[in-house]
Amino acid sequence: MKVVERTGAQGAEKFYLIAVVQGLFLTLGHVIKNLFNPKRMSVVFYPEQKKALPPATRGRHRLMKREDGTPRCTACMLCATACPAECIHIKAEESPDPNIEKRPEKFDIDMLRCVFCGFCVEACPLDAIRMDIPDVTIADYTRESLVYSKEFLMNHDNKDVVTGYNPPRPVQLTHGPHARP
Amino acid sequence: MTDLLLSQVKLSGESQFGTDEYVVNMGPQHPATHGVLRLIVKLDGETVKETIPVLGYLHRSIEKISENRTYPQCITYTDRVDYVSAMSVNLAFALATERLMGIEAPARAQWLRMVFVELQRLASHLLWMGAFAGDIGALTPFLYGLRERERILDLFEMTCGQRLTYNYIRIGGVMIDVLPEFVPKCRAFLDYFEPKIAEYEGLLTYNPIFLERTKGVGVISPEVGINAGICGPSLRGSGVSCDVRKQQPYLFYDQVKFNECLETAGDCWSRYKVRMNEMRESISIIRQSLDRLEPGPIEAKMPPVLKAPTNSEIYSRIESSRGEMGVYLVGDGTAKPWKVKYRCASFSNLYLLDELTRGWKVADIMAVLGSLDMIVPEVDR
Numbered sequence A: 001m002k003v004v005e006r007t008g009a010q011g012a013e014k015f016y017l018i019a020v021v022q023g024l025f026l027t028l029g030h031v032i033k034n035l036f037n038p039k040r041m042s043v044v045f046y047p048e049q050k051k052a053l054p055p056a057t058r059g060r061h062r063l064m065k066r067e068d069g070t071p072r073c074t075a076c077m078l079c080a081t082a083c084p085a086e087c088i089h090i091k092a093e094e095s096p097d098p099n100i101e102k103r104p105e106k107f108d109i110d111m112l113r114c115v116f117c118g119f120c121v122e123a124c125p126l127d128a129i130r131m132d133i134p135d136v137t138i139a140d141y142t143r144e145s146l147v148y149s150k151e152f153l154m155n156h157d158n159k160d161v162v163t164g165y166n167p168p169r170p171v172q173l174t175h176g177p178h179a180r181p
Numbered sequence B: 001m002t003d004l005l006l007s008q009v010k011l012s013g014e015s016q017f018g019t020d021e022y023v024v025n026m027g028p029q030h031p032a033t034h035g036v037l038r039l040i041v042k043l044d045g046e047t048v049k050e051t052i053p054v055l056g057y058l059h060r061s062i063e064k065i066s067e068n069r070t071y072p073q074c075i076t077y078t079d080r081v082d083y084v085s086a087m088s089v090n091l092a093f094a095l096a097t098e099r100l101m102g103i104e105a106p107a108r109a110q111w112l113r114m115v116f117v118e119l120q121r122l123a124s125h126l127l128w129m130g131a132f133a134g135d136i137g138a139l140t141p142f143l144y145g146l147r148e149r150e151r152i153l154d155l156f157e158m159t160c161g162q163r164l165t166y167n168y169i170r171i172g173g174v175m176i177d178v179l180p181e182f183v184p185k186c187r188a189f190l191d192y193f194e195p196k197i198a199e200y201e202g203l204l205t206y207n208p209i210f211l212e213r214t215k216g217v218g219v220i221s222p223e224v225g226i227n228a229g230i231c232g233p234s235l236r237g238s239g240v241s242c243d244v245r246k247q248q249p250y251l252f253y254d255q256v257k258f259n260e261c262l263e264t265a266g267d268c269w270s271r272y273k274v275r276m277n278e279m280r281e282s283i284s285i286i287r288q289s290l291d292r293l294e295p296g297p298i299e300a301k302m303p304p305v306l307k308a309p310t311n312s313e314i315y316s317r318i319e320s321s322r323g324e325m326g327v328y329l330v331g332d333g334t335a336k337p338w339k340v341k342y343r344c345a346s347f348s349n350l351y352l353l354d355e356l357t358r359g360w361k362v363a364d365i366m367a368v369l370g371s372l373d374m375i376v377p378e379v380d381r
Helices: A011-015 A017-036 A078-082 A119-123 B004-008 B062-066 B071-078 B083-101 B107-135 B140-160 B182-204 B208-214 B222-228 B268-292 B345-350 B353-357 B362-371 B376-380
Strands: A060-063 A088-094 A102-110 A129-133 B022-026 B038-044 B047-054 B312-320 B323-331 B337-343
Touching: A017 B182, A017 B208, A078 A088, A078 A119, A119 A129, A119 B071, B004 B047, B038 B362, B047 B353, B047 B362, B062 B071, B062 B337, B071 B083, B071 B337, B083 B107, B083 B312, B083 B323, B107 B140, B107 B182, B107 B268, B107 B362, B140 B182, B182 B268, B208 B268, B208 B362, B268 B362, B323 B345, B345 B376, B353 B362
Parallel strands: none
Antiparallel strands: A060 A129, A088 A102, B022 B038, B038 B047, B312 B323, B323 B337
16 A cells, blocks of 8 residues: 655635635536526426437237238237347137137236346347337336236328337348338 | 444544544445445544445346346447447447447447547536535536536437437447537537636635635545556546556547646646646647548448457446446457446545545545546446
8 A cells, every 4th residue: 555645726726705606607607608598508498398209110919900800919929039038928729710820819018127238129020019109107006017918009090100220130121220121 | 323434433532532432324325425435433532543435235237137138239238338428438338348349439329429528528628627616615607507507408309319328339339410500519619618717726726715625635645546547637636647548549539739737746636637628628639620520421330239349348437427447358259348448537536535544534534525527426336
């Protein structure tokens, strides 16, 4: 251990008043500039004003639907396999449609475990799951209500929502800023 | 409940003031320890006799979990190793895996990685500067630092959609290409940001109160620093050249011009100065990288399932915002790593805390701890 003698402020500096005033000049400059130009302030009054989410935001999940309202998902388990948090729980059943082999009987996403990495969206070959509902304040009172069921995830009209998270994947989308023709 | 560590603290009863020595617990819920770090401090009056850091309050066993995840899945966990500079840890793991499997990322991906890692270094140093100044009593730099950090996070959010845990740098490339407006926006930010560093320095660097709190406090001599395994800006403050970007260039760091920032005194002020100068160098690196950004693929051709060769191992290191970030991987021929080990700068830097604070006052613990740029999730992992 090496103890170095402190050779700090001497004389008038010992009052630190000059240093305090010098610092105040800089901050006061900002205060005065902000008073005359409130737009200069980088403050968002959060619950009243909300910043617009950029189009690439990975938001809340939703399950896309076919024309007839059935889920696009064929319970192939690719998203559940890709998920690093193991938060997707799928139970498959036989589909009544002869052209489709399987459909999910149960499709639960445990939002308490989800890490919003977007791997499920990238893994899906059918564009059945998207993360584009612009909701980043996911909160509730019970744990059970945060396990989203298939019905909850499909409760939307099929339109494109604000965020357009569209990672590279086998089937390309044509919406959002990252869309490829 | 008996506290094992607490019971190890031996109180001598001899004191310079004729009073008894006593023990104070700082943390785990202490505003100045940047998270859940607990310090057992033995005091004589206000003089520190001994400091014992107690780790483990934020232990999530990321290394163990990674053994049950595939290589791409591990990237999401690296985000949580050091959440203040998640890009660096993403890069450390991605580079280690690429070296293990012999994958080469395309040039555009490499330049993008450099842009984002250096932006992350700016964001991390800004938060550090604010927290360090806040620890020793100056609150304004914290607000100023976070104001500019917000703009960097906006750039990240624009590209990869997230503000804290990006999952952006992937094995073999990056997740997604930047938008066309990213480059002009990034340049505009750099032009806006460069004069701001002078503003922070005007508030802090030669302020007599700041000098009094940091000059000559917590001196690490080069020998002690090297022997203790200190790394990154904390060691460069003692005048030891240890920048991995210079010594073992990864990405394209050998193709850009930048200086390694060194100071000689080894005290808290030198470590502060090194980081402030590093911000200027980072700006220069980002500018050069943006100039070299050319259209091209952003992801290497890879097999659908990434498997490491049997009995393969690798230790790969990068310079993260806090210092040397090493990743040790052992592959066993499957899609999951057999062993993952992160060598984190915060953990090794924390080692000297006891030695640096002995003989100083309680308030100096905060100055020393702040100047080491320690972050708890990286210590505990």
